Amino acid sequence: MAERERYRAGIIGLGFIGGADQVSGDALGQKVEDLGGTHLRALSNHPRVDLVAGSSRDSGRRERFTQRSGAKAYSDWAEMLKAEQLDIVSVATYANVHAEIVLACAAAGVPAIYCEKPIAQTAAAAMEMLEACRQRNVLLAINHNRRFELNHRRLRDLISDGGLGSVTSVSAQWSAGRLGNVGTHMFDAVLMLTSRRAKAVSGCLDRAGKPDCRGPAFQDPGGWGMIRLQDEVMVTFDAADYANVPPSIVVNGLEGIARVGSNGVDLNLADGRQEHWEGTGEQPMDRAVAEIVSSLDGAAFSYEAELAVHTLEIIAGIHASHHRNGVFVDLPLAGDDRDLVVNSG
Numbered sequence: 001m002a003e004r005e006r007y008r009a010g011i012i013g014l015g016f017i018g019g020a021d022q023v024s025g026d027a028l029g030q031k032v033e034d035l036g037g038t039h040l041r042a043l044s045n046h047p048r049v050d051l052v053a054g055s056s057r058d059s060g061r062r063e064r065f066t067q068r069s070g071a072k073a074y075s076d077w078a079e080m081l082k083a084e085q086l087d088i089v090s091v092a093t094y095a096n097v098h099a100e101i102v103l104a105c106a107a108a109g110v111p112a113i114y115c116e117k118p119i120a121q122t123a124a125a126a127m128e129m130l131e132a133c134r135q136r137n138v139l140l141a142i143n144h145n146r147r148f149e150l151n152h153r154r155l156r157d158l159i160s161d162g163g164l165g166s167v168t169s170v171s172a173q174w175s176a177g178r179l180g181n182v183g184t185h186m187f188d189a190v191l192m193l194t195s196r197r198a199k200a201v202s203g204c205l206d207r208a209g210k211p212d213c214r215g216p217a218f219q220d221p222g223g224w225g226m227i228r229l230q231d232e233v234m235v236t237f238d239a240a241d242y243a244n245v246p247p248s249i250v251v252n253g254l255e256g257i258a259r260v261g262s263n264g265v266d267l268n269l270a271d272g273r274q275e276h277w278e279g280t281g282e283q284p285m286d287r288a289v290a291e292i293v294s295s296l297d298g299a300a301f302s303y304e305a306e307l308a309v310h311t312l313e314i315i316a317g318i319h320a321s322h323h324r325n326g327v328f329v330d331l332p333l334a335g336d337d338r339d340l341v342v343n344s345g
Contacts, residue, residue: 004087004296005048006050007048007050007087007088008049008084008086008088009043009051009088010052010053010080010086010088010089011043011051011053011055011090012054012055012080012092012093013093014055014065015092016028016030016032016035016038017092017116018038018040018090018093018116019039019064019092020032020041020068021061021065028214036149036283037283040065040068041285041286042288042289043090044069045286046286046289046290049088051069052071053071053072053073053074053080053083054069054072054074055073055074055076055079056073057075059075062074062075081105082108087111087296088110088114088293088296089105089112089114090113090114090115090116091105091114091115094214094345095118095119095121095180095342095344095345096121096343098116098120098121098129099120099129102115102132102140103129103132106129106132109136111139111296112292113139113141114141114288114289115129115142116142117184118184118308118342118344119305119308119309119311120312121341121344122339122341122342123313123333124338124339126308127309127338133305139296141291141301142303142308143285143288144185144303145285145288146188147192147284148284148288148302149280149284150280150282151264152189152192152260154265154277155251155265155277159194159251160195163256164252164253164254164258165253165255167231167233167252168233168252168253168254169233169235170194170233170249170251171235171236171237171249172186172235172236172237172238172250173243173245174186174239175239175240175244175247176239176241176243177208177220177239177242177243178212178222178344179318179319179344180220180315180344181220181344181345182239183237183239183315184312184315184344186237186239186247187311187315188308189249190229190235191229191307191310191311193249193251194229197229197310198229198310198317198331199229199331200228200328201225201226201227201228201314201318201321201328201331202318203223203224203225203237203317203318203319203321203322204223204322204326205222205318205319206240208221208241210241210242212345214345217343218345219343220342220344221241222241222243223239223240224238224240225326227314228328246261246262248260255269255271256268256270265277310331313331313332316333316337316338316340317329317337319340320333
């Protein structure tokens with residue numbers, strides 16, 4: 001589309017990450033300020049984006065959204081799409097309705113869709129979303145926010161340039177389990193940092209039965225297992241439901257080790273050098289919106305939505321492997337595995 005001075009945006013789903021709604025955050029036991037941004041703030045922060053509308057079935061969320069943003073609030077997202085001429089739509093709902101909404105946005109001619117992770121509940125639905133957007137030349141951007149975090153990009157480039165030597169293995173761990181909700185970020189980050197795709201997965205789900213903060217409808221267990229990447233690079237992951245460990249990804253190379261954690265990046269190189277990269281303080285979602293705007297202006301976007309489909313396949317593949325006693329499941333998924341449901345929030 002031709003470059004314009006300003007772009008109109010709307011949000012579907014005005015809860016915690018969509019509408020920066022702390023009332024919704026209180027129900028989850030989380031704080032808005034602890035997030036790496038929200039759709040409301042990221043869209044509002046861009047000098048060339050006008051946040052003009054939002055939709056939610058919840059009247060309280062609609063009222064609070066209007067108070068925070070000054071934008072119009074709709075109870076029906078389909079009505080919002082008909083009434084508003086939108087250039088960017090954020091889809092900040094639960095994953096079970098991502099496909100329906102993204103398909104409707106694409107059919108309505110919305111040129112850019114900024115969708116929450118995981119991309120969908122099934123690989124088949126994710127591929128349908130991807131194909132619909134490709135056919136209509138619609139940008140589909142997925143909020144795997146580490147893709148837009150500068151230290152992750154810096155480490156990706158260092159690894160790609162041989163700064164750790166040949167990559168030999170990767171390990172990832174995090175607390176709270178939830179392969180679909182938290183694991184999607186971690187697995188996508190592994191793919192990003194190594195610049196590799198997964199060939200097969202083997203896993204065991206944690207059946208401790210920890211209640212999901214989003215309610216009993218969401219059964220998103222953690223687990224343990226292995227991912228075989230291209231070049232036979234092996235990834236191990238440890239994500240028990242009741243774990244109490246800091247999140248980290250460790251990339252091992254023949255000439256050094258990189259650890260990505262909540263306090264930044266630590267490098268330990270074979271020649272004795274050590275480096276620590278502090279966080280930049282930038283909100284990844286602000287950068288994502290900036291790149292969406294640049295894409296609407298005509299620039300290439302940095303992150304292909306197909307990679308988010310691949311990340312979902314890793315998670316669904318772990319579920320499939322668990323049900324087959326831990327055997328390796330090849331990727332891309334085939335047959336009934338493409339319809340295996342990941343019940344993530």
